[in-house]
Amino acid sequence: MNHNVGVILPAAGSGSRFGEKKQFKMLGAQPLLFHTLAAFLESNRVSEIVIVVPSAEVAQTKQALAKLPSKKQTHVVEGGQRRQDSVTNGLRVLSANCDIVCIHDVARPFVTTDIIHNCINSCIENDGAIAALPAHDTLKEVEPGTDIILTTVDRNRIWQAQTPQVFKRTVLKSALEYAIKNDITGTDEAALAESLGYNIAVVHGSSLNQKITTKDDWVIAEALLAQKKAEQ
Secondary structure, three states: OOOEEEEEEEEOOOOOOOOOOOOOEEEEEEEHHHHHHHHHHOOOOOEEEEEEEEHHHHHHHHHHHOOOOOOOOOEEOOOOOOOOHHHHHHHHHHOOOOOOOEOOOOOOOOOOHHHHHHHHHHHOOOEEEEEEEEOOOEEEEEOOOOOEEEEEHHHHHOOEEEEEEEEHHHHHHHHHHHHHOOHHHEEEEEEHHHHHHOEEEEEEEEOOOOOOOOOOHHHHHHHHHHHHHHHO
């Protein structure tokens, strides 16, 4: 069975931890957004892309996308107050024939088509699938409000979530509607789907597929980009 994959790129955050909004900040010769888009534009399994941005940046984003050579269908919509609200807005404009929905952080510019396709393949076999990495560091649980360790967490059971997070459209729609109805805020889409008992698989991501959250992360991203260019 052939599946139509739609992509939602939430980029409506305030950038409070970074100190500024990142999507149009130049990473090398291109805006961060263009680096992140590249793998999805390259993928022959992605049919449609929705970028979700603050209302004040809708026009600017549309103008930027018009400069790209890709003929892939793209939309730009206004974001919501929370991440899940932005994803809901994006889902509303995806074509009805997109039965698989892939959500990816704009602030993860080094995602690859291999990771995207592996997540799609796993989603087809399950209710959803997310890129993630097994924890390697020793993890400690600390008493809230203190600096006292309660216990050492079994890291063999811990994976660090990344994106893409890919879901059957019916699963994602149900999870988002349930969250709205019950006033639940999830840290990611997988958490919302998990709360309804859906089977969400992990797919091995990449240490390069890290989210740019702080200024230090940006410095690392610039170094990674320089290394990639040197290897070409």
